[in-house]
Structures are given as C-alpha cells and as structure tokens.
Amino acid sequence: MGFLVVLGTSSPRRLELLSLFRIPFKVITPDVDECIENIYEPQSIVMELSRRKLEGVISQLSKNKFFESIDAIITADTIVWMNGEIFGKPKNEMEAKTMLRKLSGNWHKVFTGVCVKIEDDEILFFEETKVKFKELSEFEIDYYISTGEPLDKAGAYAIQGLGGVFVERIEGDYSNVIGLPISKLWQVLLDRGLFKNMRIENGPRERLLNEGAQSLTTEELIAILLRTGTRDRDVLTVSKELFEKHERSLYKMSKATIEDLRKFKGLGKVKAVTLLAALEIAKRLVKEEVKLTSPTLNSPEQVFQYCIDMQTFPQEVVRVLFLDSKLRLIGSSDISKGTLTTSIANPRDIFREALIRNAHGIIIVHNHPSGDPTPSEDDVEITKRLIEAGGVLNIKVLDHVVIGRTFCSIIQKFRNLL
Numbered sequence: 001m002g003f004l005v006v007l008g009t010s011s012p013r014r015l016e017l018l019s020l021f022r023i024p025f026k027v028i029t030p031d032v033d034e035c036i037e038n039i040y041e042p043q044s045i046v047m048e049l050s051r052r053k054l055e056g057v058i059s060q061l062s063k064n065k066f067f068e069s070i071d072a073i074i075t076a077d078t079i080v081w082m083n084g085e086i087f088g089k090p091k092n093e094m095e096a097k098t099m100l101r102k103l104s105g106n107w108h109k110v111f112t113g114v115c116v117k118i119e120d121d122e123i124l125f126f127e128e129t130k131v132k133f134k135e136l137s138e139f140e141i142d143y144y145i146s147t148g149e150p151l152d153k154a155g156a157y158a159i160q161g162l163g164g165v166f167v168e169r170i171e172g173d174y175s176n177v178i179g180l181p182i183s184k185l186w187q188v189l190l191d192r193g194l195f196k197n198m199r200i201e202n203g204p205r206e207r208l209l210n211e212g213a214q215s216l217t218t219e220e221l222i223a224i225l226l227r228t229g230t231r232d233r234d235v236l237t238v239s240k241e242l243f244e245k246h247e248r249s250l251y252k253m254s255k256a257t258i259e260d261l262r263k264f265k266g267l268g269k270v271k272a273v274t275l276l277a278a279l280e281i282a283k284r285l286v287k288e289e290v291k292l293t294s295p296t297l298n299s300p301e302q303v304f305q306y307c308i309d310m311q312t313f314p315q316e317v318v319r320v321l322f323l324d325s326k327l328r329l330i331g332s333s334d335i336s337k338g339t340l341t342t343s344i345a346n347p348r349d350i351f352r353e354a355l356i357r358n359a360h361g362i363i364i365v366h367n368h369p370s371g372d373p374t375p376s377e378d379d380v381e382i383t384k385r386l387i388e389a390g391g392v393l394n395i396k397v398l399d400h401v402v403i404g405r406t407f408c409s410i411i412q413k414f415r416n417l418l
Contacts (some may be wrong), residue, residue, distance in 0.1 A: 005194075008057035008075035011159065017180040018074070023195070030056025030075065042081040043126045046113030049077035050126060054115040071228055072194060074119040078179045081153030082108035087155040093145050099156040100144070103166075106134040108155070110177045113251065114185055118192050119228070119268035125188070127181035129172030131159070134167060154179075193229050204236075219243050219251065225274050230266045238266040251405065255278040255312045283309040296327040300409035303363055303401045310403045312368040318366045320350055322359035331357055347389040354395050361396040365403060373404035380417060383410045 005025040007018050015027055032052040039045050055077035061070065082088035082102065090096035109130055116123040150156035151164060157163030159170075159177045175182045189195065204220040213221065223239035230238065242264055246253040253275070261272035290297075290306040297303055305327075307319060318336045323329055335349050354362050364386060366379075383400040390397040400410040 005072045006068050006070055008053050011179050014076060014180045017175055017182050019225050028057050028060055032056040042079060042111045046077045046079055046111045047126050050075045050113040050115040054117060066344045076112055076114045076180050078154055079110040080108055080110055089152055089154055092158045096145050096150040096156040097141055099329050100141045107132050112176050112181055116188055119270060121187055127173055127176040127184055129176040131167055132169035133166050134168040225278055226271050266315045297329055298327050300399060300401050300407055304403060304407040307365045307403055313367050314369055316366055322354055322364040323361045325360040347386055351393055359395060361398045363398050364400040367403045371405040372408055373402045373408040375402050375408055375410050380410060380414050
C-alpha cells in the first residue's frame, strides 16, 4: 500500500476539488447522526459534524487491514446560513422553491467545517464565505428546479453549475461554497509536510520496485516504513536521524519500546508500532531460516540465530530447546523470567517438560539484557547442576548458551570445569 489519503464524503463535488491536489485518495462515505442539539453557532455546527464524520470513517477503516497504511483522513460538512436558519438539502421541489425565494436578492453565508487527521494529530477548522443572490423571478426559480440541480445541494443551488448565474457577488473562498475550502486545506496539509513527504517518499519505493530491496540503504528502508516525515523534515531526514540516534544499529533500535520511539520527534504511535512490528518479523525470519536450512542444532552459532529474539528482552529469560537423538529441534519453552539463579532455573522445572516431550537432549539458553554475553559464576554453577541432573535422568545437556550482543557457549568455554 503506497501513499494514501482517505476522503470521508458522499459529495462528488468534494471529490473533484480534492483531485486538484494530484494526490492518491480513497473515498469512504461515513454513516453519522447529523442531528445537532445545543449548538447554535454555524461554525461550531459544521466543525462538530465534520468531527463526527471523521469518527465514522475511522470506525469503518478500523475493520480494514490497510488502516495503518493511511497517511491522512479528511472529512467536511457544509451548510448555508441566513438569518439564523440552516438551509440544508431540500427534500422536494416545494422546499427547494421556498429556499430560493428566501435567498433571492439577499446575502447569505456558506460555512464549511473540515477535520483532518494525520498520524495522532487532528486539525479542525472552518471557512466562511458570503454570497449575494440577484433578484430571482418565479420563472427563473421554476426553470432552475426543473433541471433537477437544486435537489441534492445545500441551499438548493450549485454555484459551480447553473446556479452560478444567480450569484451577484461573493466575498471569500469560492471553493468553500462548492463544499471544500481547498486554499485553507492545502495550507494545512502543506504545513504538515504531506506533499513533501509524498514526493520524497516515492524515491525509495520506486528504487525498491525497480532495483530490489537489497539496493536500498537501511535508512531508505526505514523511510518506507515511516511513510511521512514532519512539517519541517522530510521522511528520509527523519529516518536518518532515527537510525543515528540508535548508533546506526538495528539491534539497538529493536530494544526500544513503543514509549522510547514515540519520544523521537516525528514518530507517533502508528510509526512506532510499524517499526517494532517490522523488526519482530526480521527476528522471526531468522528463526524460521535456521529451522528450514539447518535440520539439526549442533552449534552455538545456530542456537544464537534461532534465539536471536532474546537479544531484545528487557529482563533475563531462561529458554530450553528440546532435541531428539539426531539433534533435531522438537520444541522450546521459556520457563522463567527474572535473574538466572539456582532458585529461578530449577532443574525440576527444566527437566519436567523434557520428560513429557521424550527429549534425548536439551540446550539451555538465557539472555543478558546488558548485551554482555560473558557468563557469571552463577551461570557456570547452574550449568554444572543441570549436567548432573540430566545424567541421572538420561537427558543430555548439550550446551548452555548466553545471548547478548553476541553469544557465549558455557560448555565450550568452561569445558575443563564441567
């Protein structure tokens, strides 16, 4: 899914106006209650209705798999206002005639409220335009109604259609009368870098399509995940700064929490979730690759690759790998969390599941959140105890691997002590 804006409307006029921006967008019609109570100012009415439409669009989109890929949502509502009365869409020809008679020879106002959602920000604004009608004859009113144009338009006229001949004067944004104040909307989207991000973002994506993912730098790949930058920094700049902040290390970035990432300027909840999801997929890919390409786990290097997800655990975790007589993996289990001590890694807990699985041998794996894989004295001592217990149960302890930034095999390093 590429760059995408959603326009929440049923109005073909708003669709045509947004098309002028030359940005890809999808149209969704929100189903909302437009009954307004205890709101009397026209600008407040249109902003409230546009906000409700935004909620309606989000409600519909939350059920779709591409919701997280949306860069912006735009909703709007327009009313015609004169002497404290709202002129909505006429229900029939008689109501249209009544509206046009009231507008004839008089000034009225058109209000449009717009709600824009970009990332976690919601921008709500309105535009007001004054319109003066010329004096209309009964023949003109009847003729206009006979065309059918007034029947689905607020105020019973379309300024961009035949109704435009009745407009004697206008003060304000012409497009606002049609239903979307594109000048103010353009500025809102421009201030938040939407157009800049769209242009720059397409670079890495096009290169990926034409040259393959392997041709892109890490920063460019991150930029594709982020999709957009900020109002003053394009997405590639944000991506480079984020990578630099983590010392140009995906490993260090993968250890960050959602809260850590959201502290970085330019990363909202959606971007942070997307990054961590991609990094988690990478870890699972490595594990799956080990299982598919290495039918046996016969080296600490393979164990490290299979358990690479443990690098980013915030606390120590003890994992047991269960193997058959040919050293093929038949299962694994995280049996404890905390500090690896004799009280946490109890041999009884470790071997209980090994017996249930009828395992021939086991490999113990635990992580050091500090990143230093050097085994402690307790690590070596617990390894001795597990080897002794395994000998009694005829289940061989094949290795004890400590994972940090790299790894260390206790069996290999301390062979003379074991």
